[in-house]
Amino acid sequence: MRTGSSQRGLSSIGWLLVIVLVAFFGMCAAKLVPVYVENYYIVNGFKALADEGESLKRMSKSEITRRLESYYSINGVRSPQARELEFVQGSKGIIVVNQYETRVPLMANIDVMLRFHNVLDSSRPEECCDAPENSDKK
Template sequence: MGSANHCSLGRQRGMSYWGWLLVIAVLGFALTCVSKMAPAYVDARYVSEALKTLGDNPELESMSTGQIKKELGRFFLINNVRGEPTKSLQVVRGAKSTVVSINYELRQPLIYNVDVVMKFNKQLDTAKPELCCHPLVDLEQFRKRD
């Protein structure tokens, strides 16, 4: 009985060199992905917070498009949001509500010639402010008219 245990323990030597190399490569790839993609998701979170804050403003319906852009721009400046989220702001006024949309796409180089494309579509509809930040209206129809 003692020799059977000794024999099975002799085979359990731990992970091989190649096993450790694979673990390190997978962890390195995961850290690379996180470091390249995390800033875009942090910005998207700030965009959502900006829209929610704007939705809490009781004077939103009476604000001009310029005032809305200025208000969001101030929030973005304080939270260091730059680039596509700030450029893709669109305000569409309807008969019963105003839709503030920030719809953008980011392409981030990952490794060599491999890019990651991230799409973000955040909307605030004043008719349904509790559903903030989820796209409720397809604004492509409005863009084609302009």
């Protein structure tokens, strides 16, 4: 029997490399997923307002803010920059903009910066939460 030379598999250095890569990507996911989940709830809050239909056009800025703040507090949106809303009065209605950046410390002096831009136009609520194409050009 020649078992020693015919066996193949991952060496201990290979296994160490696999473990390090899995740990790195797991750490990245653990730090970045909560930020994306928070933005998911922000978008869902906008969609809940968009479902109001015609009554959205009649809402005041303070009423929109109050409803979104209530939705955010129920769903755990905690970061202050994610809660900041900007209102633009358009000719056909009000446009609610939620644009923010957040930095997530990854490891040592490496940070990941994430940028989100959510838009709700009361005149076109069916197109909720899609930012304009050229939104990152200033």
